[in-house]
Amino acid sequence: KLQTTESQMAWILSIDDGTRTHRLSLRQAMQQGYTFLADSNNLIFQVSFGATGVTSYKVGRNLYLKTSIETDRAIIAGPATCNSTHMTVAIPAFPGILSAVSVENRNIPMNQLQANGIILDARRGVKLHINRRTLKSRLYEENCLGLQSYMASLRLTFNFRGEMLSMVTYPECPSAVCTQDGYMDFEVLSDRTKPALDLNTIRLRDPTCKPVFKSPSNDMVQFHVPLNMCGTRQRFEGERITYENEVRALWADLPPRRISRDSEFRLTVVCTYKSGDASLSARISSLPPPVSSINQGPLSLILLIYPDDSYLQPYSDDQYPIVKYLQQPIFLEVQVLNRNDPNIKLVLDDCWATTSQDPSSLPRWNIVVDGCDYELDNYRTAFHPVGLAVSYPNYRQRFEVKTFAFVVGDKALTSLVYFHCSALLCDRLHLDSPLCSPRCPLSARNKRGRI
Structure with a gap:
């Protein structure tokens, strides 16, 4: 049986082997022989023969294995899917009606979802299309992911046959990936600086290498950079090979005694490979602000x-x-x-x-x-x-x-x-x-x- 505890919002797996009931967290269950796979329509349990709660008995020459799993009020979202503009969180169709949405403990009225960057599609199940501009960003080096967009928490409450059921998920999207076939894939958004970045001014070390995609509204570009081209530098550190490139915004050359209010932007992308594994780290190098200029005058x-x-x-x-x-x-x-x-x-x-x-x-x-x-x-x-x-x-x-x-x-x-x-x-x-x-x-x- 899958259920959530209201105080901790943690999934608990109850397994009945006929003699006793085992209560395991999802992490404990995975350590003891259970695997869970979810797609847009199904939740699949894979159970090893020696998993906790699996019993065996013989009938003649045949050996039988069994376990009992019951689902009770389980609402499970598949992993978030992402494109260049939106993150999508999907809930398979079930007889429940979405009644409330809370983002990081902030309740959003259902009639104000779109004003907060969320589009609701309830035609088959529930899909929430979340504008990536509303997400946060962080560096994340596990599983080959680097710069990542994420939502700290998303709580969905459903009316299920007169009872209110809630689930909490922590959706995330990679903004930068080092691929196994030798590319850096990452994107740059114009709203990463204030004032907004002019994406027409950004260049790699080799300015002849251009973005592979630019959004119609000119607020996002995507790069697909080969590790052996476009000015990418490499260095060897024992068994580790590191590739590094830099994206920066170019300032126009202005005559003396003029000023610029354009934003300066630098993004350093680093891919590290060791024994077939890839990891990426991205860092934004912010220059110190210029010294304030003071000019006396009447105010x-x-x-x-x-x-x-x-x-x-x-x-x-x-x-x-x-x-x-x-x-x-x-x-x-x-x-x-x-x-x-x-x-x-x-x-x-x-x-x-x-x-x-x-x-x-x-x-x-x-x-x-x-x-x-x-x-x-x-x-x-x-x-x-x-x-x-x-x-x-x-x-x-x-x-x-x-x-x-x-x-x-x-x-x-x-x-x-x-x-x-x-x-x-x-x-x-x-x-x-x-x-x-x-x-x-x-x-x-x-x-x-x-x-």
């Missing part, structure tokens, strides 16, 4: 207050101080000055209020924290979109605060209230820092009762 931010949410004309200097009743809205805008780079994006960090012009003074009240409204405020800060009516809308951040007064004891202070903000200037095309793309929780419904 100005300004905090403005507007009379209404049209944000057409801010208050002028001679209109300050502004007088407001409590809980009336104040419309603020932070703006970048003296810049014309369309890729700059202004992102709010913190905004707060004090009773003096010194931003570090006390008392202090937060109105924006880490780019989001302040969760301890009963009247949450509201953010307003910046329309396209202004030039460089990415240079502005607009928000609204309800008027309040600082209180000491049971008395409101009569001093002025000053607003302050800190902000970030980010690359609009590559918001790779968490600070540049804040994720704010949904605000609770405004609570009444603050004075």
Whole structure:
């Protein structure tokens, strides 16, 4: 009997020899004479005559061997199959309905599979076609495999006659293989660098050797490199022969005083052969980042207050101080000055209020924290979109605060209230820092009762 334990998600084989039941893990069963083969439709057991649980008896001159194996609620996926774009995990047809998919303990709603790079085909059994861009990569040197794409865990839950059954698999695909007939097979994906790699610039040591396949979308190329050509180098280390080649992206020659924002890429592929065995290792050699270049120049931010949410004309200097009743809205805008780079994006960090012009003074009240409204405020800060009516809308951040007064004891202070903000200037095309793309929780419904 094959079953899974819910706590460890391990397969257990129960074998009844007529006198006792042996409970073995799959590893123990394989060590004691059992072999398991799976294809898209069948699970095949191969049992040696001397395996655990096999009994023998004689009838006349005939010798009989027997064992008893029962399957109970077993869901078994065959090994993942892979092509240049997708990994496919297949479950043979059985009277169960796929109800839930979890990737690395993250539940994916069934109606959002495709948005997460998974295409479901349930016409005959269940097939999940997983976009290889969503997989992770690692070096893996066993069984002749090198650079490998994999999924740390894939949990599938089926509704089987009113009962929920789950299985966990760990699918993987080789991205690089050293073949026994003398070739290096590997692929390069454009998204391995940031910004994306221009695959038209990559070359082997011998630039006349080209990729054997390029995807229609130009985001992946495959190489099939002979070990005795294309600039492959070899060296002998005792009984071991090592072959090594390098793929790299070529930078265009630029005139002096120009810069390049192209990604540099180097992939070293090594095949090692010894006594008929092949192994491959691949490593990416990342150069240290260039020294930062600093150029002094004006960088100005300004905090403005507007009379209404049209944000057409801010208050002028001679209109300050502004007088407001409590809980009336104040419309603020932070703006970048003296810049014309369309890729700059202004992102709010913190905004707060004090009773003096010194931003570090006390008392202090937060109105924006880490780019989001302040969760301890009963009247949450509201953010307003910046329309396209202004030039460089990415240079502005607009928000609204309800008027309040600082209180000491049971008395409101009569001093002025000053607003302050800190902000970030980010690359609009590559918001790779968490600070540049804040994720704010949904605000609770405004609570009444603050004075």
